[in-house]
Amino acid sequence: MNSFAEVIDALGGPVKFGAAVGVPDSHARTMKxxxxxxxxxxxxxxxxxxxxxxxxxxxxxxxxxxxxSRGKLPSPEAA
Structure with missing residues (x-):
């Protein structure tokens, strides 16, 4: 798992992720x-x-x- 977008997908996508963390699915889509x-x-x-x-x-x-994401570590592709 290399990205927050992958985390959201792994937890069922924006709708299920949003429900799990207590945000509207529109906000979960924005996070993704x-x-x-x-x-x-x-x-x-x-x-x-x-x-x-x-x-x-x-x-x-x-x-x-x-x-x-803040440039403090190399991306997995660069490693």
């Missing part, structure tokens, strides 16, 4: 388009991933995605 999930949603995202058995979504993986 921006490839960004604000940190205040991470606890719910990790909890939902655990419920669905999506082992690749962890606090660490979200933090790495965030750091890459």
């Amino acid at each position: 388009a921006r490839n960004s999930i604000p940190a205040e949603y991470w606890p719910t995202v990790v909890s939902e991933a655990e419920k669905l058995g999506v082992e690749a979504i962890t606090y660490e993986s979200l933090a790495v995605m965030f750091a890459r």
